[in-house]
Amino acid sequence: MSTSGAIGKTWRSASTIVATKEIGYHLLKIDGYSHTKSIPCGECIKSQPFTVGSHRWRLCYYPNGYELAYKDYICINLMLDEDVATVVYAKHVIYFVEEQALSTVNASPVDIFSSRGKSPYPKFVRWREDFENPKRLRNDSFTIRCDIIVINDCRTEDTSFSSVPPCDLRQHFGDLLDSQKGADVVFEVAGETMAAHRCVLAARSSVFCAELFGSMKEGDSAGVVRIEDMEADVFRDLLFFAYTGTLRATQDEDFKLQHLLVAADRYAMERLKLICEEKLCRDVEVGTVATVLALAEQHHCDNLKKACFELLSSQANMRAAMATDGFEHLRRSCPSLVDELIAMSLALPPSHLRCKYLGYHG
Incomplete structure (x- = not known):
């Protein structure tokens, strides 16, 4: 029988390469930045180890650059702090917590980490003159955040049928x-x-x-x-x-x-x-810190209370906060907190600041 002109069966198939991933982040606070500037160029201070994607990592902080060409810059490297049999693939982004985060997914190409290896090029390069200003550097300290995506095993799946939509x-x-x-x-x-x-x-x-x-x-x-x-x-x-x-x-x-x-x-x-x-911890300001501190105490928000105390550790901020109406509310509603602030202020000159605190208690 002739088959000339016959239409054959169309075979349809599809497959997908799936790369599983794990996401996490680490916060690193540099407290006493001016003292770290004595570290020579090319030398770093490492963070405590932390785990993302079943792997141990560290951040390497170079206050005077990781090499002479970057001696006037601040540099941060991500380091794989363990020995691995093969390699680890990861994407990461580093930024100030005060600034809006970049898209983690598009932040960097996939870097390849071997045993005890660092990211191939440093991140967070910041010209020192741009960095050392009161808005960015508060109380001689700053905090950075490193978001990491670890790409795990890759597998191929048959997707000939329509994929299941997300929940x-x-x-x-x-x-x-x-x-x-x-x-x-x-x-x-x-x-x-x-x-x-x-x-x-x-x-x-x-x-x-x-x-x-x-x-x-x-x-x-x-x-x-x-x-x-x-x-x-x-x-x-x-x-x-x-x-x-x-x-x-x-x-x-x-x-x-x-x-x-x-x-x-x-x-x-x-x-x-x-x-x-x-969210409130990110936006604590002098004008509202007393009100927010009272809120944190009344509703048992330890992290928010800590953020307020950190802001008030500056004598200028303390003086400005005491001049707000919210501080009077704090004195009436949470006298124990005022006692804590008095204890903290004893180490803060000038003396008239302490006297003003003590005046609230007669």
Whole structure:
């Protein structure tokens, strides 16, 4: 039988090379920068070892450059601090924590690390005259962050069939909150009403669980729960996080984060509380440090308290903070904190600063 002109079967196939990866970061604080400048060019100070991607790493800090051509620069190298049988592939980026991070994925080409080897070229090269200014160098110290992506094994997968899309649970729950379909509880907050789903909130917060299902169950016959001492926008942000696990873009302002932290603490949403605390730590300023310090003490935010104390370790910052209305609030609400500040100020000249502190206690 003739097969002339017959159309044969079309075979379709596909494959994908998959490289698994692990991501992490390390913070390195240089405290007493001016003293490190005595280190000769080409010599470094190494950070404590840290682990990312099942490998041990260190950061090498060269205060006077890693070679003579860079003696007027500050240089940082990433170092693989272990012996390996083959090589380790990794991408990394290094930046000041005060500055916006670059995209970690696109930060650098893939570097190849052998046993005890450093990245092939130094990062974080900074001209000294540009670096040594009060805005960047505070209290003779600064902190850098190194983000690392370690690329692990590569494998080939058959992808002849359509690949499984990523989980979109967050999007679906966000849509559920927006649509209010199946909502069975209504909250009244500062004159506004918001509908939600008891089961979702109970799963996200032990306090909501107790209030909506337990012995502390709240709400009238119409299923309305009244929320006292909270702004409507703050509670709306709290619900958004409960459903999606993320912050809305409008929540970056410090005063909103402060209120949201209080709400997170009230409803035992620890991850939300930690996110707010971390963001507030980055933006502690003299004008608001007393208010933020009182907030940290009242809601047991140790990292935020530490960030405030670090800012106030400067006598100029301490003097400026004492002139704010927030410091008077701190004195009344958290007298024990003022005692801690007094103890710290005893080592800070001039003497009239200490007298002003002591004057608050008569």
